[in-house]
Amino acid sequence: MAGWITKGGNGAQTSIVDGKQHILLMPAWFVIGILLVIPVLVMLIYSFLTQDFRGGVIWEFTLEAYDQFFIDRGLFGDEPARIEWTYLGIFWRSFLQALFAMVFCFLIGFPTAYFIATRAPKSRSFWLFLITIPYWVNLLIRTVSMKFLIRDTGPLNNWLMSWGVIDDPISMINTNFAIQLGLFYSYLPFMVLPIYASIERYNFALSEAAADLYSNRWTTLFKVVIPAVKPGIIAGCILVFIPSLGAFLAPDLLGGAKNFMIGSLVEEQFKGQSGDWPFGAAVSMILLTIIMIILLFYARAQSRDNNGGH
């Protein structure tokens, strides 16, 4: 329609920002470059420096931090090198917790997103609004609320006891279960919203066509609907998995001191004077590398999906 304006006249489309784009982008480049890109590079350097026991670092190159993470040389450092399982174990546990959080969020989130997307427009936007609110509510307050709810003397145990379901309070706080519940609760809206966005664009005529060809409901769901909305599902899974992997609040407030996750391990290294900055930097670097690899695979899968149709 507007083609004659944009393409007509003296040939090229002009815009009010032409030739000034670099100036307009300067603030963003500077701010993010200086306050995020450079800090990550400095963190990389720090992970190769020597620990200063008064906090901070000594500017001497060493692989000590990565050695401490991966290799066990015994208590006095004189035994033959073996694989150090302490930190890999923490990463593995965090990985599993994040994976389970992702799976449970999907099991609740997918039906919810599907249900919302099949509502009438009015009630659809209201449901969406209700799901969006917790997304914006302070994560600290949500985690504290969960802690309050499931404490030994909290409302949940009180009700269960007063209804006679249990005789003694179930000890839920400071367990892996509590962390799991906290992660699930924290990131549930992150799963619903992208899946909803995909289902909203799904053409339900495809479901009808499947039904006309004698596919039953569930076959249609697994063979037609889910493949069609796969990009939304993957986006939701990533949005739950990544923050869960580096989560700090849920393990700290709900898991207590014994149930370490990556986030608490990192935080520990920067607390007070006793911390080990190079080790904390190395752990952060390893976490960042894992996440960048996941995002890279995601980006490649996405561009393959986009090109696959042509």
Add this chain to the structure above:
Amino acid sequence: MAKTSQRISWYPGFREMAWLCLIILYAPLIIVMVYSFNNSPSITVWKGFSLVWYNEVFFGPEAGKFKQATVNSLTIAILAAVTSTVIATLSALAMIRGRAFRGQAVTFGLINLPLMVPEIVTAVATLIFFASIGFERGLLSILLAHIVFCIPFAYLPIAARLQGISNVYEQAARDLYATPGQTFRLILFPMMLPGILSGFLLAFIISLDDFIITNFVKGAGVETLPTAIFGAVKQGIKPNIMAISTLMLAASILLVTISYLISRMGNNRD
């Protein structure tokens, strides 16, 4: 036909799952709200309605601490939201209007980088950076860190809004000899305003809510509301914490609702 398609798209149990999802999301929040009005020094036994804990928050022994933390939080949130909104608006203009340019994809990645790097990693990197250049930790370091992660949150609604505005209006203004500055001020900016406002509000909420990054870069003695609450929770959940939480909940819900109404208003006008 419509009836058939509705039945085909229906699955048993999905409605119940959706309600379960709502209950899971809201139950802990509602329980904290209810118990913040509890007239009892013990936080688990319900003893009737009272505002005693709100009184404690505003006039109790810890009132000064929380008041200072609130002032800090609001100051940082306003400054961070204004700065990041300006940066995001300029970036959106350059990214969405005008020709494609070299490095556009990289720039897009850069703007969204704060969303991709896990918060704990950003926190560590920022702390180390400030320490390595000898930058004093305090309100200014918190503000700088907040501006960075607010940029993508401000950018998304502004860019979405700008994408929805056809460029025929600018073209018409230019044809009528408006300067680029006038075209922006009189034509484009008013049309972008709903997106800019909702970007500002989202940046404001995100800054107000941040705990992890603030906790790393704040330095000793400086507290924002979330770090003050975290410190108090570490001593055990007292009822005044629930009262503060309820107030913050109310503030967040209010801001999200306003942002939602603004963006809907903007969309309806077209």
